[in-house]
Amino acid sequence: MDFFLSNIDVFVTAIWQTLFMVFVSMVVAGIIGLALGIALYITRPGNLLSNRTVFTVLNVIVNIIRPIPFVIFITAINPLTTKVVGTTIGPSAAAFALSLAASFAVSRIVEQSLVGIEPGVIEAARAVGAGPWRIIVTILIPEGLGPLILGYSFIFVGIVDMSAQAGIIGGGGLGDFAVAYGSQRYNWPVVYITVATIVVLVQLGQFLGNYLARKALRR
Amino acid sequence: MDFFLSNIDVFVTAIWQTLFMVFVSMVVAGIIGLALGIALYITRPGNLLSNRTVFTVLNVIVNIIRPIPFVIFITAINPLTTKVVGTTIGPSAAAFALSLAASFAVSRIVEQSLVGIEPGVIEAARAVGAGPWRIIVTILIPEGLGPLILGYSFIFVGIVDMSAQAGIIGGGGLGDFAVAYGSQRYNWPVVYITVATIVVLVQLGQFLGNYLARKALRR
Amino acid sequence: NRNNSSSSSAGATTNAPQTVSIGVADAASPYWKTYQDLAKSKYNVTIKLVNFTDYSQPNPALSQGQTDLNEFQHIQYLANYNVTSHDDLQPIGATAVYPLPLYSTKYKAASSIPDGSAVAIPNDAVNEARGLLVLQSAKLITLKDGGNAFSTVSDIETHKVDVTALDASQTAGALQAGSVAAAIVNQNYATQAKLAKTDAIFKDDPSSASAAPYVNVFVAQKKDITNPLYLKLAALYHTASVEKGVETQNNGTAVFRTTSAADLQKELATVESQAKAAASK
Amino acid sequence: MTSTSTAPALVRLEHVSKAYDTPGGRRVAVDDVSLEVREGEILGVIGYSGAGKSTLVRLINALELPTGGRVFVGKDELTALPERRLREVRQGIGMIFQQFNLFRSRTVAGNVGYPLRVAGLGRAERDARVAQLLDFVGLLDRAYSYPEQLSGGQKQRVGIARALATNPRLLLADEATSALDPETTADVLALLRRVNRDLGVTVVVITHEMDAIRSIADRVVVMDQGKVVEEGEVYDVFSKPSTAAAARFVQSVLQDRPPKETIARLRQSHEGRLVTIQVAEIKGFIGVVSGVFASQGVDTELVFGGISEIQERAIGALTYELVGDDGKVDAALTALTDKGITWTEEH
Amino acid sequence: MTSTSTAPALVRLEHVSKAYDTPGGRRVAVDDVSLEVREGEILGVIGYSGAGKSTLVRLINALELPTGGRVFVGKDELTALPERRLREVRQGIGMIFQQFNLFRSRTVAGNVGYPLRVAGLGRAERDARVAQLLDFVGLLDRAYSYPEQLSGGQKQRVGIARALATNPRLLLADEATSALDPETTADVLALLRRVNRDLGVTVVVITHEMDAIRSIADRVVVMDQGKVVEEGEVYDVFSKPSTAAAARFVQSVLQDRPPKETIARLRQSHEGRLVTIQVAEIKGFIGVVSGVFASQGVDTELVFGGISEIQERAIGALTYELVGDDGKVDAALTALTDKGITWTEEH
Numbered sequence A, B: 001m002d003f004f005l006s007n008i009d010v011f012v013t014a015i016w017q018t019l020f021m022v023f024v025s026m027v028v029a030g031i032i033g034l035a036l037g038i039a040l041y042i043t044r045p046g047n048l049l050s051n052r053t054v055f056t057v058l059n060v061i062v063n064i065i066r067p068i069p070f071v072i073f074i075t076a077i078n079p080l081t082t083k084v085v086g087t088t089i090g091p092s093a094a095a096f097a098l099s100l101a102a103s104f105a106v107s108r109i110v111e112q113s114l115v116g117i118e119p120g121v122i123e124a125a126r127a128v129g130a131g132p133w134r135i136i137v138t139i140l141i142p143e144g145l146g147p148l149i150l151g152y153s154f155i156f157v158g159i160v161d162m163s164a165q166a167g168i169i170g171g172g173g174l175g176d177f178a179v180a181y182g183s184q185r186y187n188w189p190v191v192y193i194t195v196a197t198i199v200v201l202v203q204l205g206q207f208l209g210n211y212l213a214r215k216a217l218r219r
Numbered sequence C: 001n002r003n004n005s006s007s008s009s010a011g012a013t014t015n016a017p018q019t020v021s022i023g024v025a026d027a028a029s030p031y032w033k034t035y036q037d038l039a040k041s042k043y044n045v046t047i048k049l050v051n052f053t054d055y056s057q058p059n060p061a062l063s064q065g066q067t068d069l070n071e072f073q074h075i076q077y078l079a080n081y082n083v084t085s086h087d088d089l090q091p092i093g094a095t096a097v098y099p100l101p102l103y104s105t106k107y108k109a110a111s112s113i114p115d116g117s118a119v120a121i122p123n124d125a126v127n128e129a130r131g132l133l134v135l136q137s138a139k140l141i142t143l144k145d146g147g148n149a150f151s152t153v154s155d156i157e158t159h160k161v162d163v164t165a166l167d168a169s170q171t172a173g174a175l176q177a178g179s180v181a182a183a184i185v186n187q188n189y190a191t192q193a194k195l196a197k198t199d200a201i202f203k204d205d206p207s208s209a210s211a212a213p214y215v216n217v218f219v220a221q222k223k224d225i226t227n228p229l230y231l232k233l234a235a236l237y238h239t240a241s242v243e244k245g246v247e248t249q250n251n252g253t254a255v256f257r258t259t260s261a262a263d264l265q266k267e268l269a270t271v272e273s274q275a276k277a278a279a280s281k
Numbered sequence D, E: 001m002t003s004t005s006t007a008p009a010l011v012r013l014e015h016v017s018k019a020y021d022t023p024g025g026r027r028v029a030v031d032d033v034s035l036e037v038r039e040g041e042i043l044g045v046i047g048y049s050g051a052g053k054s055t056l057v058r059l060i061n062a063l064e065l066p067t068g069g070r071v072f073v074g075k076d077e078l079t080a081l082p083e084r085r086l087r088e089v090r091q092g093i094g095m096i097f098q099q100f101n102l103f104r105s106r107t108v109a110g111n112v113g114y115p116l117r118v119a120g121l122g123r124a125e126r127d128a129r130v131a132q133l134l135d136f137v138g139l140l141d142r143a144y145s146y147p148e149q150l151s152g153g154q155k156q157r158v159g160i161a162r163a164l165a166t167n168p169r170l171l172l173a174d175e176a177t178s179a180l181d182p183e184t185t186a187d188v189l190a191l192l193r194r195v196n197r198d199l200g201v202t203v204v205v206i207t208h209e210m211d212a213i214r215s216i217a218d219r220v221v222v223m224d225q226g227k228v229v230e231e232g233e234v235y236d237v238f239s240k241p242s243t244a245a246a247a248r249f250v251q252s253v254l255q256d257r258p259p260k261e262t263i264a265r266l267r268q269s270h271e272g273r274l275v276t277i278q279v280a281e282i283k284g285f286i287g288v289v290s291g292v293f294a295s296q297g298v299d300t301e302l303v304f305g306g307i308s309e310i311q312e313r314a315i316g317a318l319t320y321e322l323v324g325d326d327g328k329v330d331a332a333l334t335a336l337t338d339k340g341i342t343w344t345e346e347h
């Protein structure tokens, strides 16, 4: 406990680091993943812009990148990280790596959320002459909003979880704090406090997600 | 390369360990997660057995457990692992931890897959006097099968990815091999070969998933 | 595993085939192969290596009898574990002390590192405090109360450079990627990352007495400290062929130690009492 | 048929209301409805779009719980039963949904067979019954198609077959023929009539096709804005609708009164006065009418209208052109009134 | 109206086929159909459930691409246009879907406003137009409801308003009134008539409600098993259907011929011979008929049937009881035939 208190500043910093990494990743991965997921969905055979080649290529790319262990992924994209962030260590670099890795996960979640949309409504939009881009923005996303929001809540938790690995490259954050100051030092109170903080953070996120999903689903 | 060849037996073992861990986790987490996800879905306010209390409790539990960093989760469940598996280290213990952790993730994916089901069909089933249990088995699961299968493919990749962390407790597997024999030793050929193997494994799984989803969605 | 453990402790006298499991964190290092072959041919013992990627795991696993021995830590770490987890694992043989060097590819001396540069250190409990102490000796930082074996980055009092703690396997990479001006790199990673020996611009002195807590050790459960097979296995580490492998692994920087088990245990007791004092402070 | 008028109630609604809370406020879909469906009858429910018809039938099989009042089916008070008892009650009730609500994951055969599975029938029996039902609705060759491969009418027929599968004792048909062509509609109505007559199945049909009501219903209930505004034997409601809503519905099916434009057109080719006479149940009705005009020396020509049958009784209206001296025409019309025959002059 | 018979074609289908590959084999939904929809006309499409009507209209706005043949709308060959040109064409075509296909994520107002957004209308204009449309379909107070909060008929009305939103020059109405009560149906039909007359909108209406065809269509196309089996002016098809399919449809709407059971019942109360006479376009038709019977000394009583109007012309059939000497009755009937009047004796 004393140990925790003496490191309270690190803990506070860790909270900010986590918030920063999670926020950046949610935004970036949210957008890239959405685009990628929609691309997967609409090019799926039989769908709006069905295109077997594009679908297969995207599918394979996502499948190649997603299963790469995060430790390796982080290292592998170092050259890119240097170009974009200017450094390969610290919260920014971690946020970058997290964003990229999460994008591919998000794309799958998005694809899965859209797959349940009734084809009839897409047809109705096509019938009034709406183009694919407009259909995506004004029909696909709103119609799939319920599952999409739940999917993003899911990814939110996933990103919080992944951010625990940010410590690998000095990204800090709560997960790293729990491990470095907690479990590796067999200091369980630190682990409890930190995990509890993570849980509170996640609960807030998930409640927001549930609330929004309920609004979107109207039940 | 020589280094890889001299450790080919470890590599082969790692493949088996990964297959073992992933298979066990998919089955166990698939079942537990399905049950939990369905419970989340049907108790959601406005649904089949809507029950705000149960829903909130389940929701909170899932939200507490999911965000715990895997390193800490593994340690925290050690007493349970000892009881069930008899040991807290090695592939079996890792498979157990993976299964548990993945169950909670699966539950969210399942919930999200079911949320898109047209309420009318559930009503039609209620109207013929089908009970909740029967509706779950004969209506909810079949009607949500497309997204469910894609969701399970997603989780499959997630489990493969998580299994890379099995090394924490000496579980081995390809991910651990890639890190311990590859990236940590700056031995990139080993990383490439191992990651390629993981990717092939995942592609096979995802292709199967896509194929089944296509069958289920009939498009 | 439990069965193995009891049978191995009982049957140390015979040459009947046995299995001994050792928890390690670097099973991929080739010297372990040499070691395994040797154990087989000399004692007809099959060594089963259990590789842990997280340092928090091998000690509890040993304590619960899921492994018979482990070899991944120095006395300092073991003491910390024993104190915080109220355990009583004991060292039964020394292996080596590894200097913990500060590397830089740009600067030739610690003093020439510009103010405000980034410096990476390992972030695990085993290496972090020691890395900080190295930086302090290099006059790049000062630590609260002069620092101790439990210091963390939050104990930095004044600093000439910005210290970032990374996964031990990543510090070399961060240096090579240009993200930091200098980095504390564990010798094995330095070798694997092909950092030139000459780039080590500062290191603690492995042969000094102050390095005693950093002697790496074979660890066993207290009841096994006299197990002859385990003692033999610990000693087996100092076979020439194994030592040669270790040296290759560390680019010749390892300083082998053959301190007796009793001395190691005494050293442990000392560090443990220090740790207790530090914890109650 | 008349036997049903004294039959005991199979369904009884007592001051039943159903309101929905929407962001825009409370919306009362069913408003204090008290109603009986008698054992063995076919009850027609008509009313404007949004009148609360679908909500009403959904209350009968407790898919929806009322916000007020009590619902009885047989001896059971649904509003007091636990869900598992409700399930048993529902097994005895077939429902055809307005929106079909087919299971998308099941083939046509799977959809129709589902209630049979729930009822616990064995595979062989089930297959036989499904085949029989599909044959009836003309979809035997589509048994292995999925709903999205069917046309609108085909979907509706699957819904009908599914509702009939378990030989329920009560059938709730919510716009069961709305997507069907006239011939199929006639077949379905005939089938409903048959199950009603032969198996004693009680039927509630919601429909806006008054033809359906006319051809099969015994009694009819008219809903308007959540309330039952009229209720009675079909012939009575058709021949003497007492509310404006009912009158408009009746008009739509009998189409025996010429619309305004038709009258305007008729005027152009016919110089005489145009009078619409309501068909009454008088022996030799037309003869009587002709006789009256002939006796006054008024020439007549039938220009519009029709006679049809409801519950085996003639009903309708005929528009005649009356040519002759105004006084004579008036005298003839007065004579008609005296005989209890209703007429209106078209202006 | 007759002007449309010479109007140029707005839609032209040339040997169009559409087949679906299903696990159960190839299923031909539309089979070598050649057809024109003339500029400014209202074309009715009728046919049994599954005949291919919905598929046909979906080919017209290229929601479905034919597996054979060519489709023209205006000067554009849809089957040769790239998707982005198709979009422009579709903006000029309104479509009412059989299954409504409402956007579940949008309110009623959002659904109706959607085509306007696609057409690029500004907010203010859009709101005004939406309000106007919702007012017309009687859903102004439901503007902010979501589809699942609507009754079946309300949903359909939203679909209608949405299709009309952009004042398309071609309107495809697939069972646009199937879920509506008679009065709303009449309103919608009147509106279709009005947009057709006043704005020159060409309309294709699929319906199984022959009443709708009768009251608004200029020409009618009868489909059966994917083929167009009959095509012509509505009056011609109604008065002289040349295929069995068409005849059955016509019968369903005119309902001027007594069904078997009615005849059986009529027999019980009427001793004379029962003869159904087809209403023909003869000046003073009824007078003529009465005259013939009177001259032969045959007593008549009207027992069933009706006269109504199609395209402003009288149509129908009347069933008379003929009482008199058999020879005289036969003579009278022969006289009718000589005058070109068609009749059938009911046995």
Ligand SMILES: Nc1ncnc2c1ncn2[C@@H]1O[C@H](COP(=O)(O)OP(=O)(O)OP(=O)(O)O)[C@@H](O)[C@H]1O
Pocket (backbone or CB within 6 Å): D148, D149, D150, D151, D152, D153, D154, D179, D181, E020, E021, E022, E027, E028, E029, E047, E048, E049, E050, E051, E052, E053, E054, E055, E056, E098
């Ligand atoms: N996607 C599909 N796959 C297979 N068959 C189909 C598909 N869509 C339509 N069909 C079949 O094509 C035929 C024509 O269907 P269509 O929907 O055009 O009929 P319809 O005339 O509109 O019937 P209804 O009056 O019942 O709506 C039907 O037999 C239908 O089952």
Ligand SMILES: Nc1ncnc2c1ncn2[C@@H]1O[C@H](COP(=O)(O)OP(=O)(O)OP(=O)(O)O)[C@@H](O)[C@H]1O
Pocket (backbone or CB within 6 Å): D020, D021, D022, D027, D028, D029, D030, D047, D048, D049, D050, D051, D052, D053, D054, D055, D056, D098, E148, E149, E150, E151, E152, E153, E154, E179, E181
């Ligand atoms: N979930 C709901 N939320 C709010 N209002 C609803 C809901 N369901 C139905 N309503 C409203 O209740 C009223 C009655 O609906 P209902 O479906 O019973 O009408 P209906 O008589 O079946 O009409 P139709 O002939 O158009 O099918 C309608 O005004 C409808 O909008």
Ligand SMILES: [Mg+2]
Pocket (backbone or CB within 6 Å): D053, D054, D055, D098, D174, E151, E152, E153
């Ligand atoms: Mg309804």
Ligand SMILES: [Mg+2]
Pocket (backbone or CB within 6 Å): D151, D152, D153, E053, E054, E055, E098, E174
């Ligand atoms: Mg159709």
